Each structure stands twice: as C-alpha cells, then as structure tokens.
Amino acid sequence: MLGSYGGREPGCYLPSFLFNECLLVDAGSGASTLTVAEQSRLKGILISHTHLDHVGEIPFIADNIFGTKDSSLLIISLQPVLDDLHKYLFNNIIWPDFTVLSAGDNPILEFIGIEEGEEKCIAGIKFIAYRVNHSLNAVGYLLSDENGTVLFSGDTGPTEKIWKKAHEADNLRAIITEVSFPNFMKDVAEVAKHLTPKSLLEETKKMPADIPIYLYHEKIRFHDEIAKELEKLNEPRLKMLVQGEIYEF
Ligand SMILES: [Zn+2]
Numbered sequence: 078m079l080g081s082y083g084g085r086e087p088g089c090y091l092p093s094f095l096f097n098e099c100l101l102v103d104a105g106s107g108a109s110t111l112t113v114a115e116q117s118r119l120k121g122i123l124i125s126h127t128h129l130d131h132v133g134e135i136p137f138i139a140d141n142i143f144g145t146k147d148s149s150l151l152i153i154s155l156q157p158v159l160d161d162l163h164k165y166l167f168n169n170i171i172w173p174d175f176t177v178l179s180a181g182d183n184p185i186l187e188f189i190g191i192e193e194g195e196e197k198c199i200a201g202i203k204f205i206a207y208r209v210n211h212s213l214n215a216v217g218y219l220l221s222d223e224n225g226t227v228l229f230s231g232d233t234g235p236t237e238k239i240w241k242k243a244h245e246a247d248n249l250r251a252i253i254t255e256v257s258f259p260n261f262m263k264d265v266a267e268v269a270k271h272l273t274p275k276s277l278l279e280e281t282k283k284m285p286a287d288i289p290i291y292l293y294h295e296k297i298r299f300h301d302e303i304a305k306e307l308e309k310l311n312e313p314r315l316k317m318l319v320q321g322e323i324y325e326f
C-alpha cells in the first residue's frame with residue numbers, strides 16, 4: 078500500500094497499490110514511494126481513471142526509468158481512458174510523449190487498451206476491468222494470482238456491476254474500495270461520485286459476505302472523523318488501509 082489518501086500533505090501519499098512487486102494499480106504516488114530501481118522493475122500500471130490523484134506520477138516514473146529497461150512499461154486501461162491520458166498529459170505540452178520517446182528498441186511507455194470484462198494477464202497476475210460509477214470513464218479491477226483474487230473498485234459512488242462480479246470471483250480474499258468524505262458532506266460525495274461511511278454501508282450489502290473490506294481515499298483532514306463514523310457502523314469487515322503497510326492475501 079504505497080499511497081492511500083484522497084489528498085496530499087507531507088507524509089500522506091496519493092493512491093497507488095503495488096501488487097507482487099511488479100504491477101502498480103494507479104500511480105498517484107509510485108514515484109514518491111518507490112526507489113528508481115523499484116520503479117524500473119515495474120512491468121505495468123493499471124489505471125482506474127484519469128483524475129490526477131491516480132495518474133499524476135506516471136510522468137515521473139517514465140522519466141526515472143528512461144534507459145533502465147529493454148521493454149516498455151505498459152500503461153493499461155480502457156481505450157478512452159488512455160486516449161485522454163495521451164491527449165491531456167503526454168501531449169508534449171504538459172509532459173513529453175513517452176509513448177514515442179525511446180532509449181533503445183522500444184518506447185518508454187506503451188499504452189494497452191483493454192475491453193471491459195476481458196481477462197488479461199501481466200507478470201502472472203490476471204486482471205479484468207469493470208466500469209464503476211465515478212464522474213468520468215472509470216473502472217475497478219479484479220486481480221488474481223495463484224493465491225486468490227483481490228477486488229479494487231477505484232473511485233466510485235454507489236455502483237452495481239463490480240459487486241455482482243465479486244460474487245462470481247474465484248477465491249476472493251479482499252475488497253479494496255473507497256470512502257472519501259464524512260457523512261455531513263454527503264451532497265458533495267453525491268455530486269463527485271464518492272462514498273461516505275453511510276453510503277458505503279449500503280454498498281457493503283451488495284458485496285459478498287465475510288470478505289474483508291479495506292478502505293482508501295479518505296480526504297486527509299477528515300481522516301479521524303471518517304474513522305469514528307466507520308467505527309459506529311459496527312461492521313467488522315471494514316478496515317481503513319494503512320499507507321506503507323504490506324498486506325498479504
Ligand atoms: Zn476520481
């Protein structure tokens with residue numbers, strides 16, 4: 078768990094999860110939290126959506142790994158998500174187009190578009206994307222290896238499909254989903270398509286029973302208030318993720 082917060086201040090990093098030391102899911106903080114050697118070992122980055130708190134450090138990772146590997150770092154998501162990333166970030170204005178730049182035979186980054194519901198595999202990790210309910214094109218992922226499956230919802234308001242797919246998943250070990258705002262900010266959460274502890278509780282009823290639910294994306298200044306509201310829900314499956322911890326499933 079490299080970064081778990083829905084904001085940034087010293088010591089608090091934006092969302093990024095490192096799976097099996099070779100695959101990032103979102104890159105709000107991969108460059109701030111991994112050494113350059115660790116960044117060079119990455120095979121790919123799965124992107125949930127293009128909000129800056131989820132893609133903001135891909136440019137620095139690309140810069141850091143320039144000339145360190147033979148193969149391209151694969152940037153993977155739905156094609157419309159990748160198109161936006163290309164057009165608005167790697168456009169030679171905000172940052173160089175690292176899908177063209179190369180220090181050898183291959184470009185530094187290669188964008189790989191996937192279809193919703195299509196199973197793919199990278200570095201021994203199988204993954205499938207499903208759309209969730211955020212304010213733009215956004216997906217969550219089911220990620221599996223020989224030890225089991227983990228569901229990452231990405232940023233989402235109340236949603237349906239990915240929870241249905243969670244019921245069908247083989248050996249589901251953990252659900253990672255979001256809680257961004259305290260209950261008094263429910264109107265903001267509704268507009269921005271995020272969850273509060275109260276709306277999260279409704280979502281938990283759609284999820285398979287007995288699976289631990291790990292939470293990320295809390296706004297930093299509401300961390301304690303959200304933690305208290307979660308406790309009051311009396312739902313033992315819910316746990317806030319701790320940044321920097323290693324989780325084994
Ligand atoms: Zn977002």
Ligand SMILES: [Zn+2]
Pocket residue numbers: 083128130131232294
């Ligand atoms: Zn976010």
